[in-house]
Structure formats: C-alpha cells, structure tokens
Amino acid sequence: ARAGRRELLQFLYIANGSLAEIEYYIELAKDLGYLNREAHRELEEKRQLVGKLLYGFIASIKRK
Numbered sequence: 593a594r595a596g597r598r599e600l601l602q603f604l605y606i607a608n609g610s611l612a613e614i615e616y617y618i619e620l621a622k623d624l625g626y627l628n629r630e631a632h633r634e635l636e637e638k639r640q641l642v643g644k645l646l647y648g649f650i651a652s653i654k655r656k
Contacts, residue, residue: 597653604650611643 618639622632 597656601650601653604646604653608643608646608650611639611646614639 615636618627618632618635621627627635
C-alpha cells in the first residue's frame with residue numbers, strides 16, 4: 593500500500609535489517625540456554641528461508 597517502488601524498497605531494506613537483528617537474538621537465546629539445539633536449528637532454518645525470500649523480492653523489485 594505504498595506510493596512507489598523506492599518507498600517499498602526502503603521498507604524491504606528495513607525488514608532485512610530487522611531480520612539481521614533476529615539472527616542476533618536467536619544466537620543470544622541459544623547462548624543463554626533458552627533454546628535447545630533443535631529449536632535453534634529450526635529457527636535458524638526459518639530465518640534463512642525468510643532471508644532468501646526477502647532477497648529475491650528485493651531483487652525482483654529492483655529489476656522492474
């Protein structure tokens with residue numbers, strides 16, 4: 593619901609930054625013992641998938 597491509601890209605870059613923050617918090621939770629190995633692995637796999645999807649979306653918007 594944004595006015596244009598540049599504005600959409602700005603929000604996608606913000607989302608990408610937030611995803612990087614999530615990576616930190618997943619690692620912190622593991623290091624503090626809040627996540628076991630399996631939960632950490634699952635969250636990391638999901639984070640990586642979202643990152644790939646987000647990267648692809650950004651690339652497709654930039655190509656247009």
